[in-house]
Each structure stands twice: as structure tokens, then as C-alpha cells.
Amino acid sequence: MKTKDHSVASSSSSSSQGAPVDTQLRAVAKQFLCCTPVRTIQWNELLEGLTWEAQERLLDATVDHPLVLRYPLSIEYQVAFLKRLLTDLAAMNVEPHDRMYERYCAMMQAPPPTDLPLDDPSIGLSYKHYELPQGQGVISLKESGAFVSDGTTGLCSWQAAKALCEHISNNRDDFQGRNILELGSGVGLAGIYLAKCFEPSIIVMSDCHSSVLGALRDNVQLNFPNAATVDCDNPLVSLLLDSGNTLIGVMELDWQCVSASNLSQLIEPDVIVAADIVYDHTLFPALLTTLNYIFCLSNNRCKFVLACTERNQDTLSEFLQLLITAKFRINEESISPSRHFHWDSSASNIRIFTISRS
Numbered sequence: 001m002k003t004k005d006h007s008v009a010s011s012s013s014s015s016s017q018g019a020p021v022d023t024q025l026r027a028v029a030k031q032f033l034c035c036t037p038v039r040t041i042q043w044n045e046l047l048e049g050l051t052w053e054a055q056e057r058l059l060d061a062t063v064d065h066p067l068v069l070r071y072p073l074s075i076e077y078q079v080a081f082l083k084r085l086l087t088d089l090a091a092m093n094v095e096p097h098d099r100m101y102e103r104y105c106a107m108m109q110a111p112p113p114t115d116l117p118l119d120d121p122s123i124g125l126s127y128k129h130y131e132l133p134q135g136q137g138v139i140s141l142k143e144s145g146a147f148v149s150d151g152t153t154g155l156c157s158w159q160a161a162k163a164l165c166e167h168i169s170n171n172r173d174d175f176q177g178r179n180i181l182e183l184g185s186g187v188g189l190a191g192i193y194l195a196k197c198f199e200p201s202i203i204v205m206s207d208c209h210s211s212v213l214g215a216l217r218d219n220v221q222l223n224f225p226n227a228a229t230v231d232c233d234n235p236l237v238s239l240l241l242d243s244g245n246t247l248i249g250v251m252e253l254d255w256q257c258v259s260a261s262n263l264s265q266l267i268e269p270d271v272i273v274a275a276d277i278v279y280d281h282t283l284f285p286a287l288l289t290t291l292n293y294i295f296c297l298s299n300n301r302c303k304f305v306l307a308c309t310e311r312n313q314d315t316l317s318e319f320l321q322l323l324i325t326a327k328f329r330i331n332e333e334s335i336s337p338s339r340h341f342h343w344d345s346s347a348s349n350i351r352i353f354t355i356s357r358s
């Protein structure tokens with residue numbers, strides 16, 4: 001028969017492998033908060049012999065975390081997480097905490113959000129919370145759990161954006177105090193990370209899709225609640241905030257509609273960044289025109305940091321070849337494993353390039 005273990009796990013208590021339970025617990029909570037697929041969560045023996053009190057702390061740090069209660073992760077994800085916990089604890093003959101069952105049942109019974117209007121772009125959007133290194137807080141993003149929703153790939157954060165965040169962390173001098181423009185920002189992970197942790201002088205995040213721009217604006221405002229709104233006479237800039245050291249903008253910039261007149265209203269960036277924008281070769285001419293305009297604007301003094309997911313070798317090669325033909329220089333960077341920013345660096349198809357032109 002299973003017995004309830006009500007013993008108190010102090011913060012110095014250890015798992016069977018000797019690592020402090022609190023350290024393991026924080027590591028699991030960090031993965032939970034940004035919706036790391038449940039099957040890939042690194043539990044690091046946390047579940048073995050998890051005491052009743054440690055289970056409470058695990059719930060407090062995950063499904064009952066104040067941030068999650070206020071800005072919920074997708075219910076499907078939370079259900080999958082609790083189901084995995086309940087199954088594994090049962091298999092280890094550890095009695096799950098009553099609260100774990102209660103939360104699981106309540107979530108299973110939660111009515112699907114069918115009363116939302118069908119054209120509401122927030123359908124299918126929930127929150128993910130990305131913990132920042134060195135206690136710098138959290139980035140909370142409203143995003144989709146699906147790779148494609150509302151006809152766009154821009155409503156979720158992609159691996160290349162996470163790899164770019166790690167790259168930025170390892171090259172902070174290239175970004176601090178700079179004027180930065182992000183292309184194809186999506187819901188804003190890399191741009192908001194830059195704005196929060198690296199104090200650029202200006203960061204303008206851009207995209208072309210109306211739902212994406214809406215989510216991007218909401219996410220910027222959510223992560224900079226105390227920043228002052230600044231008036232801007234550029235009609236393409238729909239949000240401009242002053243966070244103290246950094247101006248943070250959201251701009252509509254469709255590579256297919258770029259002209260000298262609308263780009264002349266842009267900041268002159270020192271650095272352009274982009275993640276996962278090289279996947280559709282029909283967009284390459286427009287993207288190249290956009291890059292040409294921006295590089296000309298800065299007399300070729302800017303550089304472009306591009307993080308790609310190589311899904312198809314030919315597609316990426318085609319784009320790189322177009323850059324070479326347009327006299328850009330390409331330097332491939334090494335991929336940094338996850339150290340500052342949590343991401344799955346075992347994905348071997350991420351490539352990062354620094355692109356310049358003299």
C-alpha cells in the first residue's frame with residue numbers, strides 16, 4: 001500500500017542523485033513556464049522519492065505559479081504536464097498530492113473557449129514565460145501553440161529566435177547601445193530580449209501580418225508596463241515606448257512593399273537581426289531589396305545577424321548565394337549551447353550568420 005510521505009523537504013534536501021531538490025525543481029519549472037514539450041522535459045531524477053511537501057512546491061512553481069494564474073499557459077499543455085506527473089509518480093509508487101488530482105480534474109473539465117468570436121485572432125493564443133538569465137526576470141509572451149495559425153507562422157516563437165537570444169547573450173557588446181532593427185519579429189521574443197537585457201539605444205521590431213503585429217504590440221506593452229508612450233509621426237510605427245535607456249518600437253514593414261520613401265522614415269540601424277525568415281524562396285527578391293535599401297541607408301556600416309533553421313539545404317543555399325551575388329560578405333557563427341537562454345541546442349539544423357558589406 002502507498003503511504004503519504006509528509007516529511008518536510010528542506011531546500012538542502014537532495015534527490016537520489018544528490019542534487020538539491022530546489023535546484024531541480026527550479027529547472028523543471030523553468031522548462032514548464034516556456035512550454036517545453038513535456039516529453040523532452042529534463043526531470044533530472046526530481047520525481048524519485050518526491051516528498052508531499054516538495055510536490056506542493058512543484059505545483060506552486062508550475063501550474064499554481066502566480067504568473068501562470070494571471071497569464072495562463074495553454075490548458076492542453078498544463079493537462080499534459082500534470083498527466084505525466086501523475087503517471088510517473090504512480091509508476092514510482094509515490095502517492096501524488098491531492099492538489100495535483102484536483103488541478104488535473106479541474107483543467108480537464110474546463111470548457112473549451114467556444115464562445116469567442118470566430119474571427120478573434122486571440123483564439124488559440126495563450127502565454128509562455130521565458131525566464132531570463134541572472135535573475136533578470138521573465139519575458140511573458142502571448143503566442144500560439146501551433147506552428148501555423150491565422151494563416152501565418154509568426155504567432156509562435158521559433159527555435160531560431162531562441163538560438164539568436166543565446167548568440168546575443170554571448171556577443172553583448174555588438175548590441176548594447178546600438179540602433180537595432182528586427183525583421184520578421186513574430187511575437188517578439190528576440191526583440192524583447194534585446195530590449196530587456198542589452199539596453200540598445202533603439203530597437204524597432206517589425207513584421208507585416210496584422211494579427212502578428214497586434215500580438216507583438218500587446219507583448220511589448222506587457223513586458224514594459226512602466227515605459228512611457230512616445231509620439232511618433234511615422235505612420236508605419238504603431239507603438240513607440242521609452243523604457244528609460246531604450247526606445248522600443250513596433251513597425252509594419254512588409255519586404256514586398258518596401259520603397260525608398262517608407263524606409264527613409266526608418267531608424268538607421270547599426271544592426272539588423274532576424275530569426276527564421278529564410279524559408280520561402282518567393283520572398284527572397286523582396287527580402288534582398290529590403291536589405292539593400294537598409295545597407296545603403298547606413299552606407300554599408302550596418303551588419304545583419306541572421307539565425308536560420310535549415311529545413312531545406314537548397315532553400316538556404318539559394319538565399320546565401322543571392323547575398324553573395326549582391327556583394328554581401330557572410331560569416332557563419334558557431335552555435336552556442338544553451339547557457340544563458342533555455343533552448344534545445346541539440347537541434348542540429350540551426351545556423352547563424354553575420355552578414356556585412358564594405
Ligand SMILES: C[S@@+](CC[C@H](N)C(=O)[O-])C[C@H]1O[C@@H](n2cnc3c(N)ncnc32)[C@H](O)[C@@H]1O
Binds near residue numbers: 185253255256274
Ligand atoms: C517563421 S516566423 C519567425 C518569427 C520570429 N522571428 C521567430 O523566429 O520566432 C516568420 C516571420 O516572418 C514574417 N514575414 C513573412 N513574410 C514577410 C514579409 N513579406 N515582410 C515582413 N515580414 C514577413 C512573418 O509574419 C513571421 O512573423
